Structures are given as C-alpha cells and as structure tokens.
Amino acid sequence: MPSATNGNGPTSPQQTQQNVHVLIIGGGITGLILAQGLRKFNASPAAATYPIKYTFTVYERDPDVFYRGGGYSLSFHWSLPFLEDAVPQDIVDGIPGCLCNPHGEETGQLGKFQYLNLHTAVPKVVVERRSISRIARVSREKLLKLLMTGIDMHFSKQLADLTWPDHNTVTAHFADGTSATGNLLVGADGSSSAVRRVVCGPDRAKNLQLPVRMMGFRTDYPLEKVARIRELDPNLIMGGDPELNTYFWFSFLNMPRPESGVKVADCHMMVSWPTEDPYPGGGKAPTIPPTNEERQALVKELSSGWAECLKEMVMDIPKSAEMREIGLYEWYPRKGDWDSRGGRVTLVGDAAHSIAPFRGEAVNHGVVDVANLLNMLIGKKKIPDGQAVVDGRLNLGKIVEAYEDEMIERVEIPCKRASKACIDANHYEDVKEGSFFTSPRQMNLK
C-alpha cells in the first residue's frame, strides 16, 4: 500500500477520493517547489472537491540540504511568474528575504550583467536582457531554507533502485535498505540523477562533460575591499582573460543593508578555464588539483594577469575557503529515453536536463517543469488529447506523457545554447554581441 506521510492539508470530507501518493526524490530546488505546490493545493478549497487526494513525501540523499555546499546565487527571471503561482503565499512572501542584495533591488540597482576584460576591468560586452522584465537574484541557501517550510523532509535517503510492485505503484529503494511505495515517483535528484540512471540505463543517462573545468569558492570580504567591484556592478561581475581564456565570476551572496551596521559582504566566486590542446598558457591545460591548497594556488596563478581590483579578490582568499569543483555538463532527453510505466515515474529539473549555468536558465526550466506537471495533476492545466481525471481516477499516463512531450521539446535548444555559451565564455574572443553568451534569455527558443 502507498505510504501516505505528508498530507499537508485538510482531511477530505469525500470518502470516494482516489489517494495518489507522490514520492519526490531529491530535496533540492525543484523537488521542494513541487512539494510546496502540493502543499498549496491540499490547503485550497479546490482540494476538498477534487476527485484525487494527494499525499507526498520528500526523500533527500544527504543528512541536510547544505551538506555539499551549494551556497551560490540563482537568477530567477522568466520563470518567476510560474514559481510565484506554484507555491503557497507564505513562500511567495518569503522570496524578498532570500535576495542577495535586497537594498540594491529596492533602490532599482539591478546591475548590468557585463562581461569584462579581466586584464583591464573594462566591460567588453553586455548581456542582452531586454526580454526579461523581472529578476530575483536569490541566495540558494536562503531559498532552500524557505522552501522547506511546512515540509516533512526525509533525510539520508539515497535512492538506489526502483521496482514496480503492480500496475499502479512504484517502490523506491534507498541505500540504507529501506523502501517507500507510491503511485508517482518524481526524480528531482539533480544532474547526476539516480532516477535518470535507473530509468534510462547508465550509458544513456551519462552527462556529456563540457571541455571546461570550474571551481567555486566563497568568502566574507570587508565592504571597503569590495568597493571597486560594487562600482562596477551592485550584484555581480564576470569576464574573460584575453590571453589564457580563463573566465571569472564574482557575485554578492549576501550584501548587508546599509542600516544593518554589518560591514562585510558574503561573496561567491568561480574560476573556469578551457581544457583543449593547445592550452593558451602552454603545455597541457590544468586539471582540478586534489588538495585545497593546490586548488587555491592554481586559481591564484590563473588570475595573475588580471586588473588589481579583480586579482585581489582571488589572491586574498583565506586558506580556509573551500574550493569546490563545479561540474559543467550537457544532457537533454529524447522521446523514448525512458518508459514512464503508465505515468508512474518521471524527471524534473537538472535530473531531466543538465544545462550549464552560463545563460542562467537551468533552474528556470526546472521551475517550468514542476509548474506544468503540478498544474496538470491538479487539473489547472489542460492536457492535450486527454483529461486529468477519467471516471474519478487520475489519468497519470496521459498527464506524464503530456508533461514530458512539452519538456523534451522545450529544453534541447537552451541546453545546447548553454553549452556553447559556456565554451564561448572561456574563449574571450568568442563573447560578442549576438553570441549565445549574450543573446536574450527566453523560455521558448526555436
């Protein structure tokens, strides 16, 4: 029997409702948005009369959601209306509290999104943003904390395998030997998704590693030390090294309000470089070194030719700052890649598509995935050639098919463009007006 642990809503007066239990694998951004969407629906008057009663459980691999870092910033832009529509009002109200630079946003300092020449700190080109009307630059950490509100999380549950006990259920098997059974399992377990691996097979599920290596790190700097960076942009700067093709990203994760009296800013940085032969610096392109000390030494060496105000951000990182490798991948689904078993399993977010973060669109596609799936489950979005509920039973096969058809069609082009933008960003000469790094961000690209 499906194990119903997270009703998050009123008990239905209808005895005839079909109970549908959703197993959400992954307590990251998209898994939690789906959980919040179901929580919102369950608390709505519509839930009492809807023929389907949803319950859900979130299973997260790690003992807590910050176990592997992940403290970086995220730009929600064209997906913001989808996000705000999907989640309950308490979550919408909490989003301003997750902003990286709340004072900046309130005073209209939205930044320019410019790509600098790292040797001179002079902008080379500005990313085209006319198509974007609103942006929320949020701290991923703060957003995750917000999205966990009211959700009963099951931690240290690493999905290992799936089985199919009968025609209506799916069982998730976890690495600790436990299992859980439900009616729909949603793989929201990120770009190295175990759900993708199980349903597509290990070969097809494999990400394409892009020919660029990247490390990210985080530190607090006194406000006076970042004054020149703030003059360049209130939120973030990025740029390329015209000689080595190294790419540098700097963003404020937490810029204190002026009245707070806090005198330090939480800063996140990333350094990446191309791995092709011949490497512009001579010899073989550097690989990611094994120790933190060597990693710090490498980013310092790579930044040695930069303008002083940029170089000092890297040169002065404290020894304690942890340098984490950031995988840069490409993977997009094709129709027929997996069998949804009559709608009992599907993928959302990075599990469904690995999109490199060089056009800032990956999480935006994840939000739209979740919004579409959710809205079809709760009867808010029409299914082409079908109905969500037939004879009082959820038409899961049709819902999942319709969700996947739209998602598969939507993500291939953005995924390829993000890969090209990643490679261009790591080749200084290739970042120019009209290139994929600078061209407009929008949901549907043809």
Ligand SMILES: Cc1cc2nc3c(=O)[nH]c(=O)nc-3n(C[C@H](O)[C@H](O)[C@H](O)COP(=O)(O)OP(=O)(O)OC[C@H]3O[C@@H](n4cnc5c(N)ncnc54)[C@H](O)[C@@H]3O)c2cc1C
């Ligand atoms: C440095 C950086 C900057 C970025 N900036 C942007 C940006 O500005 N705009 C944008 O649109 N996108 C951006 N992205 C991409 C964005 O972070 C991802 O698209 C987004 O986090 C994906 O959300 P998700 O829920 O699919 O996966 P995640 O948020 O990665 O969550 C997956 C969860 O699943 C858990 N998990 C993994 N395996 C298992 C398992 N076997 N069993 C159970 N749980 C499991 C993980 O622990 C994790 O909690 C950026 C990415 C990076 C790395």
